[in-house]
Amino acid sequence: MKEFLYDNRIYYNPIEFTMAHIGGTWKIPILLCLRNGSVRYGDLKKAIPHISDKMLFTQLRELEDKGMLTKQAFTEKPPRVEYQLTEKARKALPIIDQLTAYGISLMKEAGIN
Amino acid sequence: MKEFLYDNRIYYNPIEFTMAHIGGTWKIPILLCLRNGSVRYGDLKKAIPHISDKMLFTQLRELEDKGMLTKQAFTEKPPRVEYQLTEKARKALPIIDQLTAYGISLMKEAGIN
C-alpha cells in the first residue's frame, strides 16, 4: 500500500482515510443522529450528550468539507439550519453498525452491563 | 446508550470501546500483519513502514492487555518473540476489511490513484 497526500496530510493506508471521515469522538454520533433525516443544530446538540458548541461546530464543518453532509439554512427569524447526510455518508452506516455490534460483544466479554 | 467506565476511562458508546481496541494509527496495521499467523517483533517492524520501536512496543502491549493478541517468547539466543491474534481479534478482521474497502471508495471519489 502506497502512502499519499491529501489536504496537507499524509495517509499511509485507506483506513486512515476512512477515519479522517468518520473517526474521532464525535463524528459517528453526529452521523447516527442524522440517519433518519434532517436535523437542526440545536437538536443535534440536545441529542448528543456532553458535546460542546465548539466540538459540534468544528465536527459539522469537517464533515461538510469532506462531503459527508450538507447544510440547509432557512432565512427565518429565529434562524433555522438543518443538516443531512450525503450518499457517501450513508454508505458508512452499515460499517458503523458493525463497529457498534463488535463493541457490544467486546463489552459483554469484558463484563460490562 | 448509557456511558460506562472501564480501565479508568469513560466511554460514551460501544464504538468508543471498539476504537480502544483497534483504533489509532498503528493497531490495525499490526493486526493485519498477524492475520496469516504468528509474526515476530522484528518482522512486524519491517512490515510496518515508519513505525518506531516505541510505537510498536506500546501498541503491542496495549493489544496484549486488551486480549487482542498473545505473545510467545522463546528462550533462545538471540531471543525470539512471536505474536499471534486471539479469536477476539479475528472477529474484527471482516470489519477492518470493510473499513479498508470504504476507504478505497472514498479515495476514488477524491481522485486519489
Place this chain on the structure above:
DNA sequence: CGGTATCCTTCTTGATACTG
C-alpha cells in the same frame, strides 16, 4: 438560534538513546 474565536490542558505520537 446558530454559530465563531481564544486560550489552555491533556492525550498521542515522534526522536533519541540505552539495556538484557
Place this chain on the structure above:
DNA sequence: CAGTATCAAGAAGGATACCG
C-alpha cells in the same frame, strides 16, 4: 533481537466568552 525510558512536539479536545 527485542525491548524500555525519557523528553519534547503536535493534535485533539474542553472552558469560556462573544456575535449576527
